[in-house]
Amino acid sequence: MKKQLLLTSLSIVLALSLAACGNSNSNNNSEGATAATTGEKTKISYWTGDRHDAEFIKEKVAEFNETNTDGIEVELVVKGDDFDTALDLSFQTADSPDVIRVKENTIGTFYKKEYLAPIDEYLSDELKAKFPEMADLNTFDGKRYSLPNYGTTMRLIYNKDLFAKAGVTAPPTTLQELVDIAKKLTVAGKADGAYGFAQNFKNPASALGRSARVIAEMSGFGGFGYDFKTARFDFTGFKSIIEAFKQIKDDGSMLPGVESLDIDPLRAQFAEGKIGMYLSYSSEPGVYSTQFPAKIDWAAAPAPTIDGNAKGASGFLGGQWLALSAKSKHKDAAWKFMEYMYGDSILTAYQEKGFGISMVPSISAVAKVPEVNGIEGFLPNKYDGVWPVYPIVAPEGMKSDDAFFKYMLNGGDLGAVITDLNKRYNSALDDAITNDGLVAKPDPGFDPAALAGKFAK
Amino acid sequence: MKIKNILGNTVLWAFLLIFGLVTLVPVVITILGSFKTNVELTTGATFLPSKWHFSNYSEAWRIANFSTYTMNSLIVALSAVVGTLLVSSMAAYVVDRMDFIGKKIYVSMQAFTMFVAVGAVVLRPQFDLMVKLNLHSSLWGVILILISAHASIFFILVSFMKGIPKDLDEAAKIDGSSLGRTFWRIILPLLGPGLGVGALFTFRGAWNEYLLPLVFTMTKPELQTLTVGLANLKYGISAASQTHYMMAGACLSILPILVAYIFANKSFMQMTAGSLKG
């Protein structure tokens, strides 16, 4: 009896697997067959890790497949968290994509890995002028690899209802005001479980990357501790920022349990009205209009500066969108698709539908404000600007964000923490310069304030 | 004596109930959570859903492509189970029952793979190999890699093999049974409980495997497994995770493992006592 059971299940499995194997074979054959019969269809694939615009892009890709007269068929592949891993592995096979979605934190790596092909030969003078050239964001060694579409701004997001209840009229513009207002909001809201301020410290890099970074950049300091003037790391600019955050926590104005708070629970609590203020990216309005419908009236304001003087620019992140694969066998066809995607109608619709804030001047001049509640505060203002790309180094020991958060929890000597960070980051920088060919040249004339104001209407 | 018994039983049941409850609470929260809206679930303010959203399930079913991908997952998981059990029971038999040169090397090799294994780090060389074998875009690559990671099942089976009296082998030998025949006809049936647990664990592991099928179905979406589909549930139109769909999808994908459990529980629970006597 038992044996029979075993045998039957065995044979079922074998049959299933054979069927699967057969399936994939026949698929291969049929694909080959269709390609042979239709002959002229040029198949290219576009890989993206974006999901927020997937429906829209799908529609546009289908439209391209129907309307283009060159017999090009684009296959859209939408990947998730493992986009980078999948892309790395695909470049070891013959199945790598032809067009790749690149981001500000991946284009440099993909360029170094030689995944990307320059697009200069395809660019008309008109296109060259239309799309801003940005060093290390879409241009490497004088060659362009991508063009901008949309960018991300960073703001202070605040609960207007709680502000009104606490009698606070304007969002903070200095660190001291941030600390004071957080305190006032907590006093007004604590009975209902609302607190003045919150940060998602489950991942300190994520928490400080959306808060301390933009405050430093607005105040004229490099957002990740790198000083473009001297081409050295110097975290001194972060001292007062981290101290202010610690003060907020010590005052009891910070949402309890931020140590293990992820960004989504933070947003959900904000939507419920339990958080007075936090700092984040321009993707937030979309969250509050779809996933976490906000029960409160809220708005976004420029991030505060250290002392009220805006000596820098609030980072406007982006500068790239689609790139051409170096391994593509159909570069011309792939470019035709890119050209279509970078057309005015798609780029304009992109902003108007609220998928992102346009970084192309000619588009932002005509595109309407997206129909997403709360997005107004995120549109480029006189403070927004694109920073040069920070060099990436791998210091030995604790990363800056972890070290700062540890200080916030345990206290200690912040000056010593910063001295130690400077020492370790600079030695990693030196190592990268001597061994990995990293270029870091001092730029004595670098003026962070001059970065701002290039996108404001 | 009787009072002592009643007391003992009460303590026993109190322990089982309390511990069972503690075990079940997170499971219940998962199931209840799968009926909530995203914001209700993520704020965590309620225990019961304020309104039951059954649509989470239909959405999860649709987005994760359950109907298509379940078959692929079943093929991968069942093939991995059969392969793993075959390969490791054969090895366990000769390692436990026989002496040969290189046995120590083999056993330390198996142990070594258990000490290291940082999953994704070895993915690249494994993928390279499969590219050479032209198996990098089929589920066979996934199945082979899953079968190759059988060290723990091997050790489990060896330990169960030790519990089977060696007299049985001797008796079979005297009756003129070959080594192979003894293994298939006498030892393997007695290995029931070990095989049952091994099958269950392998099935669960293969069913939940994410990175391998993701990578090996990059260019063949029709071969994707359920876990890859489930990952699609995480992100929708905005930057926040669609946790409510993830929960619903997770609850659905648990069901096949529970079916496997019921089978395993049935098959390994009554088998041996009788066979040993006979």
Add this chain to the structure above:
Amino acid sequence: MNNKTKNAAFAYSYLFPSAFLTLVLGIYPIAWAFRYMFYNYKGYGTARFIGLDNFTRILQDIQFWDSVVNTFVYAGGKLLLSIPLSLLLAAILNRGLKGKHLLRAVFFMPTVISTAVMAVVFFTIFNSYNGILNQFLIKFNITSSGIDWLGPKHAMLTVILVAVWGAVGNYMLLFLAGLQNIPEDVYESSALDGANKVQQFRYITLPMLGPVMQMVIMLAIITALKGYESIMVLTEGGPAGKTEVMFLYLYKLFFPLGGGSATQVQEFGYGSAVAFVSALIVGMISLLYFYASKRMNRID
């Protein structure tokens, strides 16, 4: 062909599928990754040979050694709680008890829930702002104010509890299957001799479960020392490294957990060296246990 060579041929032919697959898809990939431990390699570009520099860096890497200490605390806690509990449950649920099948299923349930979902569920239970556990404790006056379960003081305890919750079902099943190898008549005859349940457990169950128990504990040790996934989703090793265990630290070197828009560097070379040292630590502890348990068996 004489008997001996025939036997050897049989042994090798049965061993071959396992040995071949393990060598090609297990050992070779590990060797491939390990060779980078002598290199400075960031995942792309050229790997630069730096001899033993990665190992001198490990010696001075406080974060790593902190994570080793955390691993011992975590693994120790997990093992001390989960092994006795699962053995006890297996012993209870092996005998004729009403509802044993349902209870077995209940204790098995946690092992099928995916780690990604666990992260959300345990956050709603343990978070100090509005977690279910704190609400419960306050409502029933067990504590006056909430306990910061995921805060610096208690986070380790919490991740251990979660790990135990997820592991007991597995070991219970292994023990249950092992108990099936003990013939019923041994219990029957000992009952006739007047042995009570506890004595039966001590003098029959434990010794006869020997090999299975030895293996379960061995597997449990290795799994506990290597465990990181549930910690990663629950605390990401925080707050401030309080729950950072060896393999999580290692994982982050290879796959930095992204922080916003900042690019992260993959430390492939150093990561390989750390992987090697971690494997040595796991291997040494496992061997230590293996020989200790062998010796205990002999004395028994």
